[in-house]
Amino acid sequence: MIGGEWGLLDLLPFIAVGFAAQMVDGALGMAFGVISSTLLISLGVPPASASASVHAVESFTTAASGLSHVFHRNVDWKLFARLMIPGVTGAVLGAYVLTQVHADAAKPFVLAYLCLMGIYLLWRGITHKPIEKKPKAVEPLGLVGGFLDAAGGGGWGPVVTSHLLIQGANPRKVIGTVNTAEFFVTVTISATFIATLGLKAFTIASIGLLIGGLTAAPFGAWMAKRIAASLLLKIVGGVLTVTSLVGIVAALW
Template sequence: MIDPAAIDLAALLPFILIGFAAQLVDGALGMAFGVICNTLLVAVLGVPPATASARIHVVEIFTTGASGLSHLFHRNIDWPLFLRLLIPGVIGGVAGAYVLTSLHAEVVKPFVLGYLVLIGIWLLVRGLLYPPKIARPKVVAPLAAVGGFLDAAGGGGWGPVVTSNLLVQGGEPRKIVGTVNSVEFFLAVAVSLAFIWQLGLDDILGPTLGLIIGGVVAAPIGAMMAKRFSPKLMLVMVGTVLTATSAFGLYRALA
């Protein structure tokens, strides 16, 4: 049983704020929750990568569930695209969870981050200089499998990989963000089940509980923001967030 008296609210507050900010960005732009939280847990607190990824995905069961329901309410979900992303994304995520302990992710991480920096810059330029042209994405299943694998293996990556690439293919921004966020709930459940043997009940205390609280509170706000932003503004914002977070991660990986 969880003892409420064991929860230090003062120590919990920073993680509530981090969870709120990360989910606000993720709900509105379709990325960055895992990236922000993984940076905090691994780089700042020194949590082992596998444990950090497991905790993040447990948190994301709650945050993506709330976010998915909010996007459903605001009609931000493209159901045919949802179905095309779901199964390959879950398969990739479970595979990533199982090979994390043996995969030397640090070797390939700089290349993935460098790729995401270029994608972010491209989206930023596209948003600034050209009116967005809406088209139905064609490359979906392989993208979902890769995004799910990288998300589980690296503690974050579903949003940056899948959202950014679907936007590059011309998808409607609010529909892409809503659909990718909604599929992420099922990905989080599958990856968490693959990781769950590593976790005890006490692991949902402290930082993880704070991230859950902050993320769930922010989820409806992020979905509302995704509906109200213009496609051009969303492209600029996604490009900016993706470029900044990926560039920072690349700097850390090469330092």
């Protein structure tokens, strides 16, 4: 299925995964990279190639998703500017590190931390009404999120979205802004992978992920606009907790 002869039936599972992952990512600001990278690695694709393939696809899906969020007025442009430049810087560093060394040793610890953040957001969504505040710690989140996204095949959404929500930012604006800024991060990561690994890093699975992701991209922004803030906190917290726990089990297995 990965490389060699392939047909439409071989693409269908990846189309389904791309669609589901992008629906979640567009509505909640996270999970496309984590879900897609986990699938590719489980099928035997090397981590660097899996991350390269996913980010190549995300270069297109994040563009479609970002435009959809702009259309639905889900983007805070001041917050976008503060996230984008540090995110791109971290992405270059993370992509370079992944092509030179294995970053798997730190992955369980990062996932455990994100799991705790997910539990906190879930609890906050259940027990408290969101109180909106302007986030203060933004640039460091962009740098760390970009680095982890490149080095781990996913991480921009979970790191940046969760921490902005914890600081009290508006959930709808956070999700729309993080998704839109992600386009620039993923394009940077893809360009870095091409420069260091060449086009051989990209697999045929990318086509399936791309078809499914582009099909789902317009719907996520529409969902983020209409779901109540408290419910968004619960869903984000639940998805972050579950995906982090799955990642921890896979990393330690």
